[in-house]
Amino acid sequence: MIDRPLATPQDARLPVPAGLGRGLVLASVFVCAACGLVYELELVALASYLVGDSVTQASVVLSVMVFAMGVGSLLAKRLRCRAATGFAAVEALLALVGGGSAMALYASFAWLGGARVALVGFSLAIGMLIGAEMPLLMTLIQRIRKQDAGGAVADLFAADYVGALVGGLMFPFLLLPFFGQLTGALLTGVVNAGAGGVVVLWLFRHDVTVRVRWGLLATNGAVVLLLLAGTGFVASFERAARDAVYGGHVRVAVRSGAQEAVLTGDRDPRAWRHGARPLRFYVDGRLRVSSAEGERYHASLVRPAMTSGAHRRVLLLGGADGLALREVLRYARVREVTVLERDGAALRLARTDPGLRGLNGDAYEDPRVRVEHSGDTFEQLRRLARASDAGAYDVVLSDLPVPSVQDTAELYSQEFYGLVARALAPGGRVAVHAGPAAGEPRTYWTVETTLRSAGLRTSPYVLRRPRDFGFVLASRGDSPGPPLTAAGTHTYPLTTPATGRGVEAGTGAGPGPGAGADERVRKDTGGGSRLGALTPRQLRFAGRRAERDRLTGLPPSTLTRPRY
Incomplete structure (x- = not known):
């Protein structure tokens, strides 16, 4: 068995005092909640931009994710006897899926012609992984210091809700204006993977075998490297996606927050009369001006x-x-x-x-x-x-x-x-x-x-x-x-x-x-x-x-x- 079964508090060997260890677990709850809400807002914002009708897109994302969180919580019950390993695996997968969701959604829109199926699929997957976090974190925090279930739930949900507040504010005021939707999601995934790795690979490292510890370290490292590498390809990916959407003749693209203005065709408004492509101006994917009209x-x-x-x-x-x-x-x-x-x-x-x-x-x-x-x-x-x-x-x-x-x-x-x-x-x-x-x-x-x-x-x-x-x-x-x-x-x-x-x-x-x-x-x-x-x-x-x-x-x- 990789993890020990549920044990008394003194059986949890930590590299720090129990109070500090408990605080670190609650800090990871805070970070994971912030990352989860960023993924959620990212899906709503990008789907509204690509598909339109933000009320419908928000309703789809929220309802599917809440349903999936319930499913994930039920499935996580089977991982409680291996809570440390399960939590590390869940966070690595959540970082990969959530961090890459915006790029995958944009790719689906650009090359497959639609984003609705991808939106539902990512909402379901991210919701299940977020839902699986809480039972595993409850088990880990009880390993450090036994307390009544009501008090433990209150502490976990307090950290979770405060983290959601911070994530909800960071998305429109920090991530979106300074990094954009795609890079912002990838960086959020890096933070998410780091938070899960610290809890398990350092704080609860004695709960897993050396072989599993190295396996988790390699998995988390690969996820972080993949997400960081993705940030370097965002610009070329966006150019390729724009070419797929606008026909391969994008001349200028400017983004302001969640809005995008794109110019295609020849810069001479009269050149279309001589066989050149007309100058076309798009705002958020919608044609606003064509010189040929x-x-x-x-x-x-x-x-x-x-x-x-x-x-x-x-x-x-x-x-x-x-x-x-x-x-x-x-x-x-x-x-x-x-x-x-x-x-x-x-x-x-x-x-x-x-x-x-x-x-x-x-x-x-x-x-x-x-x-x-x-x-x-x-x-x-x-x-x-x-x-x-x-x-x-x-x-x-x-x-x-x-x-x-x-x-x-x-x-x-x-x-x-x-x-x-x-x-x-x-x-x-x-x-x-x-x-x-x-x-x-x-x-x-x-x-x-x-x-x-x-x-x-x-x-x-x-x-x-x-x-x-x-x-x-x-x-x-x-x-x-x-x-x-x-x-x-x-x-x-x-x-x-x-x-x-x-x-x-x-x-x-x-x-x-x-x-x-x-x-x-x-x-x-x-x-x-x-x-x-x-x-x-x-x-x-x-x-x-x-x-x-x-x-x-x-x-x-x-x-x-x-x-x-």
Whole structure:
């Protein structure tokens, strides 16, 4: 027999006094609990990034892991007579599985096309190993000094819960920002293996034979070396995975916390016309900009709101790529544009990458632009709504990621649009990108319903080319509604972001006196496909198309009852 059966306290030969030995066991409980919670949070965060819908991913991970912990506790009963050896083996395996889980999950997504099966599998395995820890630790601590079961359980769970607190705080504030998801998980595994090895290979070394001791030392050493070696390959692994996801033409990749901004294709926005790959900009794996699609999307979001009234002060929500900002700055009467954007990685690329700068016309260099990217968009808008000049924006433009339960549902909620309404000046308008109207009609019409529930008058309109885009134009209830049918009665002054020179561009359905000037601006800012902005006639048709497919009876989305 490798371990001695359960013995009286004096049979446990320790290299330190019993009190110190007991403290070391409780310290290992603390460390193992912190590592276990990091694995759990790592799985939730990465699955939310890869799959989306963080509520579902968190529910899957937590429920599967809690169930598996119960199974692991039952299975560990058979190891109590070999508690030291069992605990060392469990910790080595947990360090390997938990430390490598993030990399394996990312690999499954990149090369197998999905991560859900891997997510469930790792949640089950990690949960079982975490569940096996407590019965074995209870046995080891009783070997040092016998005490009543209630007192021993209280001590172990106190160390366990405090460790979970520290692990939960270290993940978002230390591991994620400084090491990233993959390296952070690998380093956590190293710490986990070290904690298990110290307890058994030093503190309880007399409980195992020399042969087993060397075997455990070799196993723990191999696990630690493997995890440390993995940290050296993280960068090349991420490049290979990005190539698999984005098609092998990744030019720039920037990570900020859990967010990732990626540029693919040729850096010249016009090169696709001569057979090169179009410049494409992805944020968190979702395509935001393609140079081959031209300015249809951004112009169709911006111009209907800008041409229906005053537009001296504009608030832009999202739009880190700068293309919607480029459209806004074409208007000579714009005096101030406030950009609320939380994605620092995307902002840096939009300001520094030659390709994106060519597309957005160096919009961020315009002196009329003020950027705020501290905190999330909801809190940023709340601060603006409480400011002394609240209710002073003529136009609010929402160029945010499509609504989902994951992390953007609050930005399409009744409460959020209530803040938007407070930010609007009398007669102000708001334009919202509400997702694909044909592909996800329920989501699109829920956004429109939610806008109306916040006291805004709405006019939806839908594009089919170059992709399925759904928009909603809205205004405050105490001002005239957004007149899509009157959009052709206006002319609007445009300016290039680079020069600031104003030009008049006609908005009639046919070519007008300003058509040439509008074309000059388009060429100055990088160009694109032949699909330009909607003409007034096309805009009216887009509005009728939307009304023809309207879904009724949908409840609005709120912070407490997200409907997306």
